[in-house]
Amino acid sequence: MIARLKHDAPARLFGIVLLLLAAVVTVFGSLSQHPGLDFAQFIRQTFNDFYANMGTELASIAITILIIDRLNERRADEHRKEALVLQMGSPDNSFAVEAARMLNAQGWLAGNALRKAHLSRANLATANLQNVNLEDAQLPLANLSKTKLTHANLSCAYMQGSNLEHAALDGANLRGTNLNDANLLNARIDPQTQFDEQTILPDCTYWTPGADLSRFTDPEHRDFWRSHNPNSPACAYHNGS
Numbered sequence: 001m002i003a004r005l006k007h008d009a010p011a012r013l014f015g016i017v018l019l020l021l022a023a024v025v026t027v028f029g030s031l032s033q034h035p036g037l038d039f040a041q042f043i044r045q046t047f048n049d050f051y052a053n054m055g056t057e058l059a060s061i062a063i064t065i066l067i068i069d070r071l072n073e074r075r076a077d078e079h080r081k082e083a084l085v086l087q088m089g090s091p092d093n094s095f096a097v098e099a100a101r102m103l104n105a106q107g108w109l110a111g112n113a114l115r116k117a118h119l120s121r122a123n124l125a126t127a128n129l130q131n132v133n134l135e136d137a138q139l140p141l142a143n144l145s146k147t148k149l150t151h152a153n154l155s156c157a158y159m160q161g162s163n164l165e166h167a168a169l170d171g172a173n174l175r176g177t178n179l180n181d182a183n184l185l186n187a188r189i190d191p192q193t194q195f196d197e198q199t200i201l202p203d204c205t206y207w208t209p210g211a212d213l214s215r216f217t218d219p220e221h222r223d224f225w226r227s228h229n230p231n232s233p234a235c236a237y238h239n240g241s
Contacts, residue, residue, distance in 0.1 A: 081106075081108050081113055085099070085113055085117055088103070088124065089117075089118060089119045089120065089122045090122065090123065091121055092123060093123040093124075093143070096122055096123050096124050097126060097127045100124065100127045100128065109129070109132050110131070112133055114129075114132055114133060114134050114137055115137070116136045116138075117134065117137045117138070118137075118138045119137060120138055120140050120141060120142065121140070122139065122142045123142075123143045124142060124147055125143045125145045125147060126145075126147060128147075128148045129147055129148060129152055130149070130150045130152065130168075131151045132153070133153045134154050134157050135153050135155050135157065136155075136156045137154070137157045137158070138157075139157055139158060139162050140159065140160045140161055140162065141160075141161040141233075142159070142162045142163070144162055144163060144164050144167050145163050145164065145166055146165070147167045147168070148167075148168045149167055149168055149169050150168050150169070150171055150172065151170070151172060151173075152173070153173045154172055154177050155174070155176050155177065156175070156176040156177065157177050159177060160178055160180045160181055160182065161180075161182060161229075162179075162233070163233035164179075164183060164187045165183050165186060166185070166186045166187065167184075167187045167188070168187075169187055169193050170188055170192060172194070173194045174193060174194060174199050175195065175196040175198065175199060176196060176198040176199060177199050177200070179199070179201055180201075181202060181204075181227050181229050181232035182202045182233075182234065183202070183227075184213075184217050185216075185217065185234070186217060186218075186219070187216075187217050189213055189217060195211070201213075202216050202225060202227065202234060203227075
């Protein structure tokens with residue numbers, strides 16, 4: 001038995017030791033309180049003392065178990081959330097999009113699960129990331145084509161070389177976002193899409209009030225911009241046309 005106990009978890013060992021200690025304390029406490037009783041009377045009196053306190057003890061144990069169970073559940077949820085965020089960074093589109101769907105189904109995308117997330121080269125094409133907080137997220141070379149980013153918070157996100165072709169950026173927060181070498185071909189940008197003087201545009205210039213963004217989104221624009229960087233998805237489109 002001793003050999004088996006050595007292999008038990010520390011918490012279980014501690015519990016067994018406490019149980020044995022409680023039994024010893026109960027016996028000696030009863031002997032101290034009821035001296036001179038014969039064995040049968042001693043057992044009966046000890047049982048009565050124990051029975052009187054049983055309800056309170058059981059209630060305390062039940063509350064402790066519920067608290068521990070809730071803490072374990074929260075810990076398991078955090079681990080699962082972290083695993084799904086990691087899965088979102090996959091270059092496999094179906095794998096990454098399914099992770100986003102599961103995070104959304106759990107209600108975790110409504111919080112800060114993706115704030116400062118590392119999603120470099122993630123293939124999230126067609127994913128639904130509306131209203132998601134991606135502040136300070138790392139998204140270089142990510143595939144976000146046809147991704148719904150309506151009202152998403154992308155402030156200060158690093159999106160160099162990301163593919164945002166046909167992405168919905170209506171009302172998105174792009175303040176301080178690095179879009180250097182990003183592909184915005186046919187991306188949906190409306191008057192509610194937010195930029196500031198710290199936003200880096202695809203041509204590596206800073207946004208200014210009145211900036212003509214259609215030269216990044218509209219292929220019919222006379223000054224339609226294409227990248228000279230062979231690693232940029234904007235350059236890849238230009239070479240394939």
